[in-house]
Amino acid sequence: MSLAPKADQATPADLGGRHGGGGRRGGRGTDSRRRRRRVLRWSATVLAVVILGTAGAGYLYYQHLNGNLKKDDLNIGDAKDRAAKTEANAAGQTPLNILLIGSDARDSKENQKLGGARETFGAAPLADVQMLLHVSADRTNMSVVSMPRDTLVDIPKCTDPDSGEVHEALDRVMTNRSLGRGGPGCAVATWEKLTDIHIDHFMMIDFSGVVSMADAIGGVPVCVDKNIESRDSKGHGSGLKLEKGTTYVKGKQALQWLRTRYGFEDGSDLARAKAQHMYMNSMVRQLRENATLSNPGKLRSLAESATNALTVDPGLGTVAKLYDLAGELKKVPTSRITMTTMPNEYDTIQTGRVVPTDDATKLFRLVREDIALDGKDKKKTTEEKASTDPAAADGEIAVQVQNGTRTDILGPVSGRATTVAGLLADKGFTQAVADGSAAPATETTLVRYPSADLQGDAERVAKALGIPTSAVKKSTDVSGVTLVVGADWREGTAYKAPKQDDKTPKTADALNASDTKACMKVDPDFTW
Template sequence: MTRSSVRGEVPAAEDTMSLAPRDQDQDQDQDQEGDQDAPAGQGRGGGGRGETGPGGDRPRRRRRVLRWSAMVLAVAILGTAGAGYLYYRHLNGNIKKDDLNIGDEKDRAAKPTANAAGQTPLNILLLGSDARNSKENQKLGGAKDTYNTAPRADVQMLLHLSADRTNMSVVSMPRDTLVDIPECTDPDSGKVYGALTRAMTNDSLGRGGPGCTVATWEKLTDIHIDHFMMIDFAGVVSMADAIGGVPVCVDANVHSHTSTGHGSGLKLEKGTTYIKGEQALQWLRTRYGFEDNTDIARARAQHQYMNAMVRELRENATLSSPNKLRKLAETATEALTVDDGLGTVAKLYDLSKELKKVPTKRITMTTMPWQYSASDSGRVVPRPGDAAKLFRLIREDIALDGKDKKKSAKDEKSSDPAAADDEIAVQVRNGTRTDTEASVGGRASEIARLLAGKGFTQAAADASVNAGEDTTVIRYPSADLEGDAQRVAEALGIPLSSVEKSTDVSGVTLVVGADWRAGTKYTAGQDDDSIPDTAQAINGSDKKQCMHVNPDYTW
């Protein structure tokens, strides 16, 4: 078989290397740019290795991510629709599988309720790894000193397909985000990884596999995740080649390279260029040269690429060629690692049909609202209020493009009758701490007194707990207390959507969040369903997207 020429030899679609089992199948980018990246600890964008997690401190260049791989995952499924059952058994053998969620089962987010037509939304976590454990991906990514080390989930995007299949939302998380990682158990070795607090989100993949990253997302967002998909590096090269290239735009000549060796090597002229092969890899890795040289700008460039690739897969007439479709199917299946629920071509084909129901104009690409951490230089945290709102919109299946004909379903009253107010025991916790602001002293006691004044005489402050919550929430442990919890919410003007079942509490528990730091009237939860501006939304049909070039990287 012949191979196309990309930095030496890159496999043609029908010759992409099959990967080994899970511990050897996550061979993805640490970024050519990363091989030449800044020293550890220098600025946010570089993402040094000095964070909590397995493996300890490592050169920053190992942090370079295949963010592009997560994007390609989505389009890979779209592209394989036409090739679905070609040499079925062969393609099935290409697909690698792993466990969906390896956290504690009792901590899983609840499945969404079906709509009136019996339909439920679908949530798929798209992942990419910075591992180097195949010759092909090692050659593409470089960083020889990181060969065969613990992978990092440096690409993380949640794809949400609406219950009625009319719209799709994609939420990407910056790779430097600090989150709480739950306890995870490696399905192969049985090794238990203890829970971490304020750890880099990309550490999760090395703690037993992609199922730990899924568990981390569910813990953060309370969104039930149905499937995950990972892809390898060579896949993006072969797929871009298979469809004849992907159009991208820059507003000035750009060369991502410096005299000190930083940059991906990307060199393009101003305007729109169809890129494939090595250029596609360079575009998706470029940080130095776009906007402010950060990973946030890189994510924006990747969104542009994904949107364009989806359009090409749908609109490019050359894909009617059976041979091109066969090559694309080979590439996609050899590149993928999925959970068992997507582990056959038939299941992927069925999924592709669901995804293709959504017109590109109803696809919205976003980035999780974030802000820089006050205590960890160069790291980011979910932006209080805005991140929680975006996750709520996903949980409630509200279209991010604002084009839903219907509003979100009204909060449903529990069939469980509430006890008398003075019989409802309520623990009040202070959750007003954020990454940038300290807790409001005495806040739990203040709200406990407020409740007592409203007749909830058994309300009491819990001084031992001072955890941070973006939004105020009321939790209850079992169905027989749901009515009581909703009664407390009603008394305080808190929406019923903020009342949730949780095994983390032993009774009705009110956590006063960062959205209610002062006053006795709760208003922060009375929010509209518009997407936060900080989510940086991009519409899938927008062909005018063009990356702004940093003036220091023009030629």
């Protein structure tokens, strides 16, 4: 009986040599470099999924690895509340958005031993690590945005895909609670609600998964500027104990590093996020530079550890799909990977909790619009290709005007939709009418249209008001040409497009993955 995989399944050759070739045309040195490039892959998470593609030892083993993977629904919020998919660029490429989740579940003896807190055994898990990984459409850069677990967010209604239990929406609760409300799909729904960024996939790992992956990798270098012991007089802390300088951490020690708050900087969750970024960056460099990963035994160990550690959505539910994802991720140079933390400030009501700031809104927009956070994007034209379908006469174009002038701190301008509809009527658009219903807050003024046959009409409306073509957007949320007056046009009769600031906010605390000098500052009260 043949063990050859079916057409949609990866073969051992696919898993081990899809990019390397089998010839020796370049000589031994070239072959060596090819082998090294082939195995040095990464997934930008603590999971090191990237090396899965080289670990297969045959079809049966491939099926075994597939069986290791755990799968869960991608988004379990209401379908109508999903963020719109990102449109392709001029080359037909689309970005990738992947939510990375670290679960604190005490659902096994091993996780209980590693996580402590015996009273929480079997309780609803918390998403104590949440990072949104964004890979640009052209695969030239990658951005990661961490959300502190202490962030207060609105969690949407989520339905458990297994039990059917409906978890009603919650307002202003800690973001890490989303995981326990039906699974990782609720965390995805929460992120989409907050950021309006469409999330394509998720990857989740628990305590024991972090330990096994760190062991399989062989250690990740981390740095502290003083000796540290993360333990206070009351026993609080991760237990991490390191000497000043660089140490290769693995196993339980790697988990301690990723969980440490007490002893790093101000002891906040923000400091912990910074330490996690340093770990991930070091892991990326380790996997891309360490030629010893060509060892078949180590690769097999990594494959076993990664597939056993992961819970993913069905879109990443096979080794072949993970391998394809790794192929996309490895296209991004290390020097174009940027780690950030969601800009935040302390809440004025709940002590010790944080809320997103205006800078966070800006950061989410940059990700949503596929703008590199390292500031190295080549200048892009934002003008969309004009419609070839001629517009109708101005007086025949039906336009609905909505008032989206509300902001986080200002209410909507009363009567603004009526005023702008009047401006259009004065210009000959006699079928322009104001929509009196409440409209979602919109940062910039937009003209939306539902189908290609109305694009020309929408562009004509925009031109008449001086609105740039880049603000004319196709949208299935409207039934006809719709002008949404944004917060950038709260007054006046002449629209002036605001200058776009696409610089990453300093409050995002950006860290480049190629920075080898990064070192965590230790609180003197936790040194030895």
